[in-house]
Amino acid sequence: MTANRKMKKERPPGQDPRWPYRTIRLLLVDDEATFIDTLANRLKKRRFKVSRAYSGQEGIQLLKKAEYDVVVLDLKMEILDGIDVLKIFQKMAPDLPVIILTARGSEKTAEESLSCGAFDYLSKPCEFEDLLTKIMSAYHTGKEPTD
Amino acid sequence: MLSKPKYYVSLRRKMVTAILLVACAPLFLLSGVILRQFNHAFREKMHAHLVELIQKHRQNIDGFLNEQLNIIRYVASSYTFDQLRDEAFLQQQLSRLQQQFTGVFEDLGVVEESGLQIAYAGPLKLLKADYSQADWFQKAVARQTYISDVFLGLRGRPHFIVAVRQAHGDRHWILRATIDFRAFNTLVENLRIGRTGMVFIVNQENAFQTRPAINIPVQRTLYARLTADGGVPRPDTGIIEEVSDSSGKYIFAGATLKNGDWLLVCQQDAADAYQDLHFAVKTTILILLLGCFAIITTAWLISRRFVFRIAEADHEVDLMNRQVVETGKLAAIGELAAGIAHEINNPVAIMMEKAGWMQDLLEEENPKTMRNIEEFNLSLEEIKNQARRCKDITYKLLGFSRKTDSRPQPVHINTLLEDIIALSTDRARYSGVVFHKTLRDDIPELNVSPAEMQQVFLNMVNNAVDAMEKTGGRIDIATTSDEEYVSVEISDSGPGIPKSDLGRIFEPFYTTKPVGKGTGLGLSICYGIINKLGGQIDVESEVDKGTTFRIHIPIRGQTSAEGPGVN
Numbered sequence: 230m231t232a233n234r235k236m237k238k239e240r241p242p243g244q245d246p247r248w249p250y251r252t253i254r255l256l257l258v259d260d261e262a263t264f265i266d267t268l269a270n271r272l273k274k275r276r277f278k279v280s281r282a283y284s285g286q287e288g289i290q291l292l293k294k295a296e297y298d299v300v301v302l303d304l305k306m307e308i309l310d311g312i313d314v315l316k317i318f319q320k321m322a323p324d325l326p327v328i329i330l331t332a333r334g335s336e337k338t339a340e341e342s343l344s345c346g347a348f349d350y351l352s353k354p355c356e357f358e359d360l361l362t363k364i365m366s367a368y369h370t371g372k373e374p375t376d
Numbered sequence: 377m378l379s380k381p382k383y384y385v386s387l388r389r390k391m392v393t394a395i396l397l398v399a400c401a402p403l404f405l406l407s408g409v410i411l412r413q414f415n416h417a418f419r420e421k422m423h424a425h426l427v428e429l430i431q432k433h434r435q436n437i438d439g440f441l442n443e444q445l446n447i448i449r450y451v452a453s454s455y456t457f458d459q460l461r462d463e464a465f466l467q468q469q470l471s472r473l474q475q476q477f478t479g480v481f482e483d484l485g486v487v488e489e490s491g492l493q494i495a496y497a498g499p500l501k502l503l504k505a506d507y508s509q510a511d512w513f514q515k516a517v518a519r520q521t522y523i524s525d526v527f528l529g530l531r532g533r534p535h536f537i538v539a540v541r542q543a544h545g546d547r548h549w550i551l552r553a554t555i556d557f558r559a560f561n562t563l564v565e566n567l568r569i570g571r572t573g574m575v576f577i578v579n580q581e582n583a584f585q586t587r588p589a590i591n592i593p594v595q596r597t598l599y600a601r602l603t604a605d606g607g608v609p610r611p612d613t614g615i616i617e618e619v620s621d622s623s624g625k626y627i628f629a630g631a632t633l634k635n636g637d638w639l640l641v642c643q644q645d646a647a648d649a650y651q652d653l654h655f656a657v658k659t660t661i662l663i664l665l666l667g668c669f670a671i672i673t674t675a676w677l678i679s680r681r682f683v684f685r686i687a688e689a690d691h692e693v694d695l696m697n698r699q700v701v702e703t704g705k706l707a708a709i710g711e712l713a714a715g716i717a718h719e720i721n722n723p724v725a726i727m728m729e730k731a732g733w734m735q736d737l738l739e740e741e742n743p744k745t746m747r748n749i750e751e752f753n754l755s756l757e758e759i760k761n762q763a764r765r766c767k768d769i770t771y772k773l774l775g776f777s778r779k780t781d782s783r784p785q786p787v788h789i790n791t792l793l794e795d796i797i798a799l800s801t802d803r804a805r806y807s808g809v810v811f812h813k814t815l816r817d818d819i820p821e822l823n824v825s826p827a828e829m830q831q832v833f834l835n836m837v838n839n840a841v842d843a844m845e846k847t848g849g850r851i852d853i854a855t856t857s858d859e860e861y862v863s864v865e866i867s868d869s870g871p872g873i874p875k876s877d878l879g880r881i882f883e884p885f886y887t888t889k890p891v892g893k894g895t896g897l898g899l900s901i902c903y904g905i906i907n908k909l910g911g912q913i914d915v916e917s918e919v920d921k922g923t924t925f926r927i928h929i930p931i932r933g934q935t936s937a938e939g940p941g942v943n
Contacts, residue, residue, distance in 0.1 A: 261722055267729040274736050305718075332721035335774060354725035354767050357732045 243276025258288035259303035285309030304331035326367035395675035452551040457544040467497040573644035602630030717770035808848025843870035867924035
């Protein structure tokens with residue numbers, strides 16, 4: 230609640246503080262539709278420009294058509310696995326930071342995804358604020374590795 | 377051994393049987409064959425020896441007889457009938473012969489064709505003696521020369537006669553000489569073979585022609601048996617073995633003398649003849665028996681040892697299998713837990729985001745027009761709190777499953793213990809058991825298998841909770857460390873372990889829990905795991921006061937164990 234009150238006074242995080250008219254473009258890739266829909270709503274409310282992909286292929290299609298600042302990617306997906314999608318994204322846009330957000334969190338998968346070039350790693354369920362912080366730092370730092 | 381004694385008894389029996397069969401059978405077979413061959417060879421040799429001996433003596437005796445015959449023939453042919461008729465001349469010849477051949481010639485006589493002795497030289501008064509009815513005379517007339525059987529005759533002393541027929545004109549006369557029996561007897565009397573062997577001569581009627589060294593009964597059919605083999609006449613030497621009387625078995629060897637009139641017989645006690653053979657047989661049998669005894673003893677000992685080893689190995693394998701099953705169970709639980717945790721994470725994440733989204737939306741509402749906005753916010757925050765609690769649970773489960781990995785890796789014992797306490801708290805709460813932990817911060821990391829460590833501590837904690845299931849109580853968990861060891865102390869305030877059981881609690885399959893409740897393996901597995909790490913487990917217990925387990929795990933042993941690598 231205290232966070233909510235503070236939020237009212239601050240600039241919405243979805244806009245670049247340096248360029249107020251620049252909106253941060255996010256791509257959410259996850260086959261849990263309800264989850265990313267809700268997440269997208271919350272992010273849009275914070276002025277982010279959000280695109281949703283309900284599968285890895287869809288994510289790849291979207292990335293072909295448009296540019297994004299940050300990607301939030303689930304690892305465990307049907308058909309095309311998150312790690313493979315991550316590798317494809319790396320080839321398509323080497324500078325694009327990807328944050329892994331998965332329910333199958335373990336040290337092993339975290340290590341694997343970070344070694345494959347993910348910007349950061351979060352386990353579901355996560356605190357929304359933590360996700361926001363990671364998105365912002367990913368946007369600001371670009372694709373510099375943090376480990 | 378304890379679980380299937382029948383199996384091991386039969387296994388042992390089979391082993392003993394196999395060893396005996398393989399070792400003893402050839403031994404017996406070989407011994408039998410060798411003994412048989414040896415027996416046969418020895419008998420052959422013995423027989424051959426006897427035959428050779430008897431042949432030699434036959435030549436001697438035949439030679440002696442022929443010599444006497446030749447002498448008489450020489451005398452008869454050298455002088456005329458008329459010369460020999462002269463008693464003085466005859467006496468002179470006898471004296472010469474007696475001088476030449478001491479003790480052989482007893483007397484000399486000239487007998488007419490009619491059987492009347494017309495000249496005699498000798499110690500007896502036998503002039504004019506009529507021999508016409510004498511057996512020797514009849515035979516001497518029929519043949520050219522003749523040597524009679526030994527007989528008592530007129531003088532009542534054993535003797536025999538050598539007679540030579542000569543022609544004088546158209547009539548025949550006979551020169552005869554009496555051969556002293558003693559001279560002849562000494563030829564064979566002194567022949568001794570072994571201890572019981574002796575030589576004697578019988579005629580065709582089986583009458584003794586020489587005196588045997590030992591008085592033996594007359595063998596009625598000896599001549600026939602030794603000279604014919606199933607009706608077929610033998611060449612000239614026969615050998616038989618038979619029971620001659622109740623005194624035992626004898627070997628007879630016989631050779632014909634005097635063109636088959638006489639038989640030179642060698643008789644030897646079989647027991648004496650085969651003394652060496654019997655000794656060899658006895659020795660062989662003794663060695664065979666000793667060998668068998670040694671084989672049986674060895675088979676018995678080896679089988680006992682082997683079966684004991686097998687039983688031990690079976691026992692170990694059994695134990696190991698059960699340990700594998702126990703570890704496997706834990707791993708399966710871990711996998712299941714991980715699966716559930718992952719599945720639950722997604723819905724919980726959605727719940728959390730939905731609550732957050734609702735909070736986002738509530739922010740847009742006017743608090744004045746919406747009366748219960750504060751309650752909504754509180755409830756949503758509570759939903760998020762409960763979702764966080766779910767997350768804690770799933771992450772503990774994931775942590776647990778991660779530690780089912782049995783490869784050694786750096787493990788912080790405190791974290792492990794906290795995980796276990798967290799996992800066991802709920803179960804403990806139902807039994808009224810509370811945890812108290814005193815975990816020192818300066819505990820070094822250990823390079824151990826987290827799964828095994830987890831198994832050890834979980835087992836200890838579960839045992840403590842089980843012990844206090846009905847009564848409730850407290851479990852104190854403390855960690856300390858010194859330079860060498862990290863020590864974990866787990867004490868409960870349960871009923872304690874009686875002294876009689878205390879020594880056995882680490883034994884496999886020892887349990888005081890009801891059938892089906894416990895395998896009795898938990899503590900033995902713990903002991904094995906800690907022992908493998910070079911550590912030790914102490915237990916201290918007082919009935920009605922509680923039990924304390926102290927587990928000491930070496931620090932250095934673990935760091936050095938890093939070198940050789942995993943597993």
